[in-house]
Amino acid sequence: MIEQIRNQARQLLENGDVDVVIGYAEGSDPSRTTPIFIRKAEDVEKLIYDPRCINSLPLYLNKRHEYTRKGWKKTAIIGKGCDIRAIVQLIAENQLKRDEIYILGVPCEGVVSHPEKWDGSLHDGNRASKCIGCDVMIPHETDFFPGEKPDVDRSSPYEATSKNVATLMELELDKRFAFWRTDFDRCFKCYACREVCPHCSCNTCITDETMPSWIDPAAHKKGVFSWHLTRAMHLVGRCTGCGECTRACPMGIQVDLFNQRMKEVVQESYSYKPGYSLEDKHPLITYKVDDREDFIK
């Protein structure tokens, strides 16, 4: 499979069809892989793909990385289904043009939840919970796919619900709050959750605003709660569930539980799952003239 991807990447670079191929390479440790930008055809041998390839690469397509992207007219990117959902969502939000991107889709069997959990193979004990019930293991939007792309039924408006969210939602409200208080106590606001997110694309993040300072920049209870809850709200209907915010958190806070819960709310209210269609507008930035609610008119 990876040979076909490498060959296609080589051809794209040799023909000058793309300026760069964003993919995965071996990391500095056997359990880790790392994002790599391939600019020369001879370097395509460095490309790999296996369940250790956890990173969501579309974050580099976000305009936050304008310096890195300078001079890249057309970018090829290796994408597993969940990453391609992020690309589709970026396009739907006008953050990216479809013809700037060449998607090298890969079939995926799921990825490991954390590099620390990698023991040489993928199994139920280390497969990230986001992969359970995934309907884009055969990716939807691709320019190249190694071999024949089988048809997959993705018509259900519902994604699998997360077991972790269900466990948390079963708790009494005060116990749930106590859980977050303990978890958020560890947050020191390094903003890894923001920086790994493919969808955080504001020029100035609301937490960096100083006049006025909407969110206290300090990592005390108020500052931490207002940061995480604001972040969760900003991603409602947009989060494509890559789970990178939780994986990236150096303090082991499961911040994506908020996003997963909000995903369920959006599904219940609007029968909508983001990142599947280029034409979609997410429910919170669009309206319908025949909306059944009166207040919108």
Next chain:
Amino acid sequence: MKTATLNKSDIGKCIDLLLQADLRVIAPRLQPQVDEDGPDALEVLTFTEVKSGEGHQVGKGLLPLNGVKEFLFAKHEPLFAYEKRGKKIEIIPVHHEYPQTVIIGVRPCDAASIASLESVFSDANAGFEDPFFTERRSRTTFITYSCTAPDSSCFCTSVELSPDSAKGSDLHLTEIGDGRLHVEVITKAGEAVAKQLQELLKGEGDQATREKAGAEVTEKLTRIRDSAPIMDWLMDTANFDDEMWQRLGEKCIGCGACTFVCPTCHCFDIVDENKGSKGYRVKIWDSCQFDHFTLHASGHNPRDWQYKRYRNRFNCKFKIYPEKFETPGCVGCGRCIRACPVNLDITEYMAEVAHKATNPNAIKAE
């Protein structure tokens, strides 16, 4: 030096004795997870204030995620309160508490980092002193614990430390087999703590076994780099624009994870927390990896591209710290390697620099 032995199983009792002596005790603890056995659950070990010796993780696990930095250099430090009345601004002092504290289960790399922080926050030569840091430092005692199982990210031996180093320690513990610990009293503060633990400390230690155990663990480290040539290479200003910086650093995404988990990173910001006409001026953690860290009011940013920010971090560790403060900027704990979401690895920079410094001709040929 005074030595003794202590039963490993008595550490919980040690913590209880320290608590009975009205000391604040910080120890490694495991934090609860939503789904303890689920595929996403990780062991979350952090230094936390404890109220009893039960459930402590001293000597278990490797490194708590947070390190001990936050107990000396607070994440959030109010400097003073203020209130505006018409054109007048009243400055109101803020009361700070500095409880007598013992941090137990500190690994040698973290202990060594204290001297580095101290050199920044209480620079005797520059005549500068951060009272919040120094007050806490003077009331904190470190009970350190030699490592037994370094992981693949550890590289303390590459920065002149070792898994059994007692540098920065007040009371140092090393496993010597049979469930026993060799206890070394290093400082007066350590002696005071040893007195509190007197009933549990027995006879004399076993220096020979302790040395042997330390050497055995040192052998286990796999990530070994030559840091000797790094500083001189960085001092050569021509290398500031070396091609390496962009090549290795362009994948950096600009989060502050590496700096916030780093035991020697110490940058802070001072901000106002305003509510109507009153508020607090507070000192909070900052990171050189943030895009607005060097952003000028004019809009100009000398570190406009992320790789330049990581270049600064590397320079800070291996040039600025040793040159300016004569203390190590990096203690080889490996936290930045474990925490990095994109596997940006400081030891890859170290290896590359060492290679460039020792093979200048090979690089020119490239």
